[in-house]
Amino acid sequence: MLLRLVSYFCRAALAAMLDPQWGVDIIIGGHSHTFLDQPAEVNNILIAQAGVGTDQIGRFDIVVDDDTNSITEWKWQLLPVDSNLAEPDPEIEKLIEIFKDEVDRKYNRLVGRLARKLIHPRREEETELGNLFADIFAQQDSLDVAFTASGAIRGTELGPLVTLSDLKKIYPYDDVFYKLKVTGAVLTKIFAYIMRLENRVPGESEYLQVNKGVKAVYRDAEEKLESLSIHGKPVQDDAQYTIAMDGYRYQNAFYRLGVTEEELTQLGNPKVITTSCQDVLEEYFGCHQNLNSQIEGRLVYK
Incomplete structure (x- = not known):
């Protein structure tokens, strides 16, 4: 828990400083490699981050009220990147193979x-x-x-x-x-x-x-x-x-x-x-x- 608090401390401090009238609803963090199972919420601003590398991806589903231009519902998921998330694209694989020999050399x-x-x-x-x-x-x-x-x-x-x-x-x-x-x-x-x-x-x-x-x-x-x-x-x-x-x-x-x-x-x-x-x-x-x-x-x- 201490590591998690330290890792998003700067983003939390930023969220606390922001004027609500500026309309910031979400801060997506990076660089600190923090894994957040669920977003933190500071000053009515959601703070999320999806860790490091390409082993996982963060998904934010939000519902926005057009009249107030604000988020009314949200759902956050930290999804592993594997064949269950998306099947490999054979055309992309063929494209990669074209360059593979040259890159390997x-x-x-x-x-x-x-x-x-x-x-x-x-x-x-x-x-x-x-x-x-x-x-x-x-x-x-x-x-x-x-x-x-x-x-x-x-x-x-x-x-x-x-x-x-x-x-x-x-x-x-x-x-x-x-x-x-x-x-x-x-x-x-x-x-x-x-x-x-x-x-x-x-x-x-x-x-x-x-x-x-x-x-x-x-x-x-x-x-x-x-x-x-x-x-x-x-x-x-x-x-x-x-x-x-x-x-x-x-x-x-x-x-x-x-x-x-x-x-x-x-x-x-x-x-x-x-x-x-x-x-x-x-x-x-x-x-x-x-x-x-x-x-x-x-x-x-x-």
């Missing part, structure tokens, strides 16, 4: 090999795959810290053999990757923000994986960053450090990192390291074999 080719299967069981903690991807991104330039969004890793395991399809599935989001120079004070502020307890809510986390050499310790009870070091040296407020992040986090720095764009760019404008994070991963996997990664305690919570 491209995406089933082997792009790399890991020393063993690496896992990413939860997005709210340091993981083997998270460390591997952060380390790969950190090697693209002279970087002290490479932030990698844990939620962008959309799978729980990878390897040991890795096809292009596997790589695209585990990291489906493509984005530009920015390099910036910041002061130690700004870097410390970022870590103090991203390591907060409320940023580790299961399913809703904005947890960030970081590269080898970074060590940060956070005390939950005191809501305080205890220490931050890079390659064994404490971060100094007046020193300068190079960091990198995807475009989404840079463009939403205030909400995702706890700093303003002005703070991020006070020492200079960002530099584009790559226009495609996916290309970086594919190229690295193709040039390096038997990759391995361990959980090292890069981000420590007490």
